[in-house]
Amino acid sequence: MLRFVLGPLLGQGRHDQALTTSAAGAAPVGPRRRRRGRALGVGAAALSVVLVAAACGGSDDDGGEPAAGGSTGAAAPITLSFSAWPGWFPWQVAEEKGFFEANGVEVDLKYFDSYTDSLNALATGNVDANTQTLNDTIASAAGGAEEVIVLTNDNSTGNDQIIAAPGINSVADLKGKTVAAEQGTVDHYLLLLALQKAGLTESDITFQPLLTDAAAAAFVAGQVDAVGVFAPFTTTALELPGSKPIATSADFPGAIPDHLVVSKELVEKNPAGVQGLVNAWFDTIEWITANKDEAYEIMAKRAGVSVEDYATYDEGTTIFTLEQNLEAFAPGTTDAHLDFQAEKISEFLVSTGLIDEAPALDGLLDDTFVKAVK
Structure with a gap:
């Protein structure tokens, strides 16, 4: 059942869009540009790219250097990608206000005009971490990608x-x-x-x-x-x-949560770096709360909209506090709990033919890092 998986990547209903490699230097994404496409099932297609590359003998990088996600030692910068969604624009604030450095992590922040491309970048190892939905992370897992959710940025609550x-x-x-x-x-x-x-x-x-x-x-x-x-x-x-x-x-409360998702390799090789990302996120949210006017200017500029328009998105995107993260990661039997929601979404994706079979969800959710936030 690849009609949903391959369509977007083969040009069915999508424009080809280039990666903007620097968030600071990228053209803004305004109301006529795509935000986060958020394609279900893209992860499986992205994984097929990995398999093809492996069959051809590895990376197509002429320089022979590993992809951004291929070597994640403690000294290496972490490549973090994000795309246009109100729950992810705080990463721009984190970069501009120095919260990555303050938490001892070197980050190469990349902005993608196409959300789909950011999914592919994580699944193919071209970035170490990405901002994406629970739905898409499950779809990637169904395709065989090894990704770990370490933070809940927000829930879509009306947007x-x-x-x-x-x-x-x-x-x-x-x-x-x-x-x-x-x-x-x-x-x-x-x-x-x-x-x-x-x-x-x-x-x-x-x-x-x-x-x-x-x-x-x-x-x-x-x-x-x-x-x-x-x-x-x-x-x-x-x-x-x-x-x-x-x-x-x-x-549909809890149906569309958004996350910081990292490669399993990053968790294994550089857990201190992952912790730095998570710590930086909560420092950023605290700063935004205390400096909303300046924060809105930064995020609205990144979004390519007016500050007034950006403010209207507040109600429709609920940014999660640390306490809400801890509650979401805790095992439970309601939509507020990620394990329950993951099972529910997985079953729904199978029933609607968006994926062939439910993936094993063991290891998908890792609350280690939110628990360690001071």
Whole structure:
């Protein structure tokens, strides 16, 4: 079942986008640029790249040097990648305010215009750490990637939305309608969750796979009846008079958590560096809380939006405190617990054909580092 896995990488519904190797020097990602695509199942495709490279004799780096994720000794910089999502922009603050250095870790921070490319970079060993969803990390594990979740950055609590045209007042009203979303993304996942809750399946609608920006534009132009989008494209979609959200990530608490995910190799070879990243995150969040105006300027600039627009994303993204991290990592039987949510998401991805079989989840969650934060 690779139709969701390979489509994005083979150009089905995606533009080719280059890696921006320096966060400070990158062009901003504004409302007309893709944010975090967040493609479900990309990890398996990325792993296939690794296998092909291995079959061909290893790295295609002409210089013969190991990839960023290939050698992670204590003295080596950790390559950390992130993409455009309100829960991940604090990493830009961490770099600009010196919190990596303050916590004794040297970081090469990379910004990706394409979230999908950042997933591939971690799965292929070209970065040591990445910011990604639980869904995508499970999909990577299903493909054989060895990745470890060491921190929960946030939960999406409203910034992912299903927005409908006038006259459509509930998800049940979508039956027989045309709904656009970027295929394989978590907004597609949100659509499937919402349909399931309403007693429908994807076969009850006409699904139109489009890039998120194109989906929002098609909706405003009246070409589709509803759309699954994330902030800031929610703002675009709601420009259609009378349109409104009929389902959001707030309706499914815990369904879309976002994480700092590192390679298993990094955990094994440089645990002190991983601890430095986690410590730097909480120092950064504490600084942002005390210096919100300056922090918003930094993050809005990175996002390519106004400070005023950036502030509107606050409610829809819940940044996790240390206490919330400890609670999330603790074993439990509710959606607030990552082990329970991981099992639930894994089963859902199998049932909808997004992955072939549920991966073993042993070792996926490591609370060692959040427990060690002072």
